[in-house]
Amino acid sequence: MTLSLLADENSGAPALSSTLPLRAGIGLKSQHYRQILESQPQVGFFEVHAENYMVAGGPFHHYLQRIREHYPLSIHGVGLSIGAEHPLDEQHLDRLAALIERYQPQSFSEHLAWSSHGELFLNDLLPVAYNATTLTRVCEHIDRVQNRLQRPMLLENPSTYVEYASSTMDEASFISELIRRSGCGLLLDVNNVYVSCINHNWDALGYINALPLHAVGELHLAGFAEDRDSAGDRLLIDAHGAPVDDAVWRLYAQVLQLLGPTPTLIERDNDIPSLEVLVAEAQQAERQLALHRTPQRQALA
Amino acid sequence: MSDQHDFVAALLDPERDCPAELSSWNGADPSSRFAVYRNNVISSLVNALADSFPVVLQLVGDEFFRAMAQVHVHANPPRTRILAEYGEAFPAFIEGFPPASSLPYLADVARLEFLRIQAYHSADTAPLNAEQITTALSQPDRLDGMTLELHPSAAVLSSNFAIVSLWAAHQGEMAIAQVDPLRAEHALVLRNRLDVEVMGIRHGAALFIQALRTGQCFGEAAEQALAIDPEFDLSHLLAHLISTGALTGYRFAP
Numbered sequence: 263m264t265l266s267l268l269a270d271e272n273s274g275a276p277a278l279s280s281t282l283p284l285r286a287g288i289g290l291k292s293q294h295y296r297q298i299l300e301s302q303p304q305v306g307f308f309e310v311h312a313e314n315y316m317v318a319g320g321p322f323h324h325y326l327q328r329i330r331e332h333y334p335l336s337i338h339g340v341g342l343s344i345g346a347e348h349p350l351d352e353q354h355l356d357r358l359a360a361l362i363e364r365y366q367p368q369s370f371s372e373h374l375a376w377s378s379h380g381e382l383f384l385n386d387l388l389p390v391a392y393n394a395t396t397l398t399r400v401c402e403h404i405d406r407v408q409n410r411l412q413r414p415m416l417l418e419n420p421s422t423y424v425e426y427a428s429s430t431m432d433e434a435s436f437i438s439e440l441i442r443r444s445g446c447g448l449l450l451d452v453n454n455v456y457v458s459c460i461n462h463n464w465d466a467l468g469y470i471n472a473l474p475l476h477a478v479g480e481l482h483l484a485g486f487a488e489d490r491d492s493a494g495d496r497l498l499i500d501a502h503g504a505p506v507d508d509a510v511w512r513l514y515a516q517v518l519q520l521l522g523p524t525p526t527l528i529e530r531d532n533d534i535p536s537l538e539v540l541v542a543e544a545q546q547a548e549r550q551l552a553l554h555r556t557p558q559r560q561a562l563a
Numbered sequence: 564m565s566d567q568h569d570f571v572a573a574l575l576d577p578e579r580d581c582p583a584e585l586s587s588w589n590g591a592d593p594s595s596r597f598a599v600y601r602n603n604v605i606s607s608l609v610n611a612l613a614d615s616f617p618v619v620l621q622l623v624g625d626e627f628f629r630a631m632a633q634v635h636v637h638a639n640p641p642r643t644r645i646l647a648e649y650g651e652a653f654p655a656f657i658e659g660f661p662p663a664s665s666l667p668y669l670a671d672v673a674r675l676e677f678l679r680i681q682a683y684h685s686a687d688t689a690p691l692n693a694e695q696i697t698t699a700l701s702q703p704d705r706l707d708g709m710t711l712e713l714h715p716s717a718a719v720l721s722s723n724f725a726i727v728s729l730w731a732a733h734q735g736e737m738a739i740a741q742v743d744p745l746r747a748e749h750a751l752v753l754r755n756r757l758d759v760e761v762m763g764i765r766h767g768a769a770l771f772i773q774a775l776r777t778g779q780c781f782g783e784a785a786e787q788a789l790a791i792d793p794e795f796d797l798s799h800l801l802a803h804l805i806s807t808g809a810l811t812g813y814r815f816a817p
Binding site for chain 1: 565566567568570571574584585586587588589590591592593594595596597599600603604607608610611640641642643644645646647682683684685686687688715716754757
């Protein structure tokens with residue numbers, strides 16, 4: 263990840279930088295395409311779900327191509343199913359490679375999860391057990407992805423609602439070992455950390471500190487929904503349908519203390535608000551980023 | 564059976580117990596937590612169908628649509644990782660779904676909506692330019708043997724029901740009270756630049772376009788269409804296809 267040293271954090275020129283800028287970005291939604299091109303909002307980058315653009319042509323490609331001319335891009339996959347028992351879908355990998363070739367994103371990321379079983383696609387990010395068997399399998403899959411795409415990928419920590427009795431290591435140790443073996447980077451989803459830590463009674467800062475933080479290439483922030491399990495305890499659901507919760511903003515501030523400024527995405531996939539609302543949330547993240555940017559620059563000077 | 568196999572079976576069958584090897588820190592029944600995954604899978608796919616079939620949803624109402632879509636998701640979970648492709652089997656499912664039998668046109672409205680999605684995402688192919696069109700039409704003696712290529716988005720749907728009017732009524736283009744759903748209609752679906760258009764066309768026009776699609780030459784296609792529908796206005800249809808960029812290539816017979 264040494265390339266990040268070359269990134270100009272204020273640059274909006276995608277062609278000049280091979281990593282995401284140290285700024286806040288938002289998810290690109292089709293209902294905002296025209297407004298983005300007309301108003302060119304002050305966001306550091308856009309992120310798209312890879313699978314939405316695995317179509318032959320039409321407006322999605324028309325607008326993404328134009329928006330890409332003005333902004334850095336992160337391509338975030340939700341369908342590769344890296345945690346699946348079955349081998350990776352090579353056709354899907356081919357489609358992904360074509361998309362990356364076409365749009366030259368600064369970042370490609372996927373999830374520590376599975377979403378397919380054989381031919382079936384389940385459209386959700388399902389949990390894996392944390393043991394030696396799954397570690398070997400997920401590592402092989404990440405190797406295959408990185409070899410096929412000829413670039414390192416970022417792997418996102420999951421939000422989960424159950425644990426497996428067959429797990430032999432904790433999630434942070436599992437992720438650390440994956441990153442050590444495969445050389446992939448980490449997409450640290452701060453909301454997922456919060457959600458999983460509430461759901462499983464883990465210590466959030468302990469979890470974060472156990473991760474290889476040098477490998478973090480991007481942060482995600484999102485809103486969660488809230489439920490209760492049968493014992494009456496809080497069960498948080500990673501729903502991407504609400505603003506970032508105050509508790510997650512506080513955890514984000516602590517993460518920035520540890521990491522310094524890091525590219526940060528505001529994720530919203532359901533109940534999509536106006537572009538202004540998303541941009542305002544990104545600006546809230548940018549204010550936090552700015553707090554950590556200045557002292558570091560002075561220290562370097 | 565594998566762990567993930569059991570997990571998937573339980574996800575898709577609400578009658579099944581949740582996988583045995585799940586646990587929770589507080590001793591809560593794991594099934595109360597597994598329910599989140601069950602709900603995510605089913606509701607996200609029902610939402611995807613609701614996004615893809617908005618007129619079907621309006622015709623039957625939200626509650627009925629979600630109940631129907633849920634049965635479909637359980638019976639036909641996606642076999643594609645690209646959600647824009649999910650829903651291809653939904654129209655046939657609707658056709659065989661007894662509670663929807665009082666709306667016999669519903670399946671064809673669904674077919675029309677899925678054609679619109681396919682047209683929206685279809686490949687970008689440049690239309691013939693004015694010069695090419697002039698060249699093609701300036702040799703009337705060779706016209707009959709000419710084959711025409713249509714834009715990948717162009718599709719025709721012939722129905723025993725008033726699918727174009729029903730669709731238009733739900734776009735606010737006409738009053739639903741004016742629609743006689745039991746009148747046969749033919750739809751031309753076409754992406755014109757960035758917008759997908761749905762147009763009612765005559766039976767002859769539908770036959771003509773379908774004949775071109777199967778590679779028949781211009782003369783044969785026109786002859787067949789006019790035999791079935793003598794009032795079919797070929798030049799009017801051609802003008803429409805040209806103005807909407809639907810003609811993308813031509814070839815004279817060797």
